Amino acid sequence: xxxxxxxxxxxxxxxxxxxxxxxxxxxxxxxxxxxxxxxxxxxxxxxxxxxxxxxxxxxxxxxxxxxxxxxxxxxxxxxxxxxxxxxxxxxxxxxxxxxxxxxxxxxxxxxxxxxxxxxxxxxxxxxxxxxxxxxxxxxxxxxxxxxxxxxxxxxxxxxxxxxxxxxxxxxxxxxxxxx
Numbered sequence: 001x002x003x004x005x006x007x008x009x010x011x012x013x014x015x016x017x018x019x020x021x022x023x024x025x026x027x028x029x030x031x032x033x034x035x036x037x038x039x040x041x042x043x044x045x046x047x048x049x050x051x052x053x054x055x056x057x058x059x060x061x062x063x064x065x066x067x068x069x070x071x072x073x074x075x076x077x078x079x080x081x082x083x084x085x086x087x088x089x090x091x092x093x094x095x096x097x098x099x100x101x102x103x104x105x106x107x108x109x110x111x112x113x114x115x116x117x118x119x120x121x122x123x124x125x126x127x128x129x130x131x132x133x134x135x136x137x138x139x140x141x142x143x144x145x146x147x148x149x150x151x152x153x154x155x156x157x158x159x160x161x162x163x164x165x166x167x168x169x170x171x172x173x174x175x176x177x178x179x
Contacts, residue, residue, distance in 0.1 A: 012070040014108055016115055019064035019076065021056045024048040026073035027064060034098040038133060062095065065115055067108050075099040077112040081123070089126035092116060097130070109139075113146060131156055 019027060025048040035041045054061045055078075067075035077097040084091050094116060099108045120128040132139050132150065140150060159167055 011103070014067040014069040014074055014103065014106070016065055016067055016111060019055060019066050021052050023064075023066055023073055024052045024055070027051060027066065027076050027078070030073065030076050030098050030100070031096065033100065034096060037098075065112060067099070067103070067112065069103065074103045075108045075112060077116060079116055081125075082129075084126050087126035089124065091127035091129060092120040092123070092125045094128070094130035109142060110146065113143075 028046055028048050028051055031046055032041070032044055035044045055064055062078055062080040064076055064078045066073045075098060077094060079092055079094045082091045082093045083089075094113075097109060097112055099112075117128050132143060143150065
């Protein structure tokens with residue numbers, strides 16, 4: 001028995017475009033789906049209002065590209081610029097990429113990654129980086145097929161919540177404040 005492949009008549013062909021303020025609620029919905037997939041729903045606190053502020057406010061912290069099929073946002077990639085001290089050049093960091101299950105296998109993930117790679121080149125970036133969960137074999141295969149190296153010797157360090165507050169509060173008051 002073979003699995004039928006999606007036909008172009010059953011689903012509109014998605015197009016990529018920069019996210020717009022009106023997309024915030026749809027992107028938050030996709031973020032929640034991603035969190036469910038990664039079994040991290042308990043960590044999701046984002047709201048459409050917060051996302052609008054940080055993507056489209058006076059001082060945007062990130063950018064997003066969406067894939068739209070008909071009137072529906074079916075995928076997104078959220079990214080921001082970072083900086084490589086070793087290269088002395090900016091980089092592009094992909095925070096999250098998600099494609100709705102019904103739209104997978106149609107090249108949307110690849111298209112989003114290629115779009116961001118082109119953007120990184122256009123902006124003079126020395127790197128395009130992202131993280132992947134070690135159990136997400138499908139994503140790892142895709143990334144490797146695109147020429148990405150999964151860095152075996154690097155681990156992500158994270159400080160959040162009370163630990164972040166504790167780290168931000170110096171225990172030793174003998175150090176002078178920055179001016």
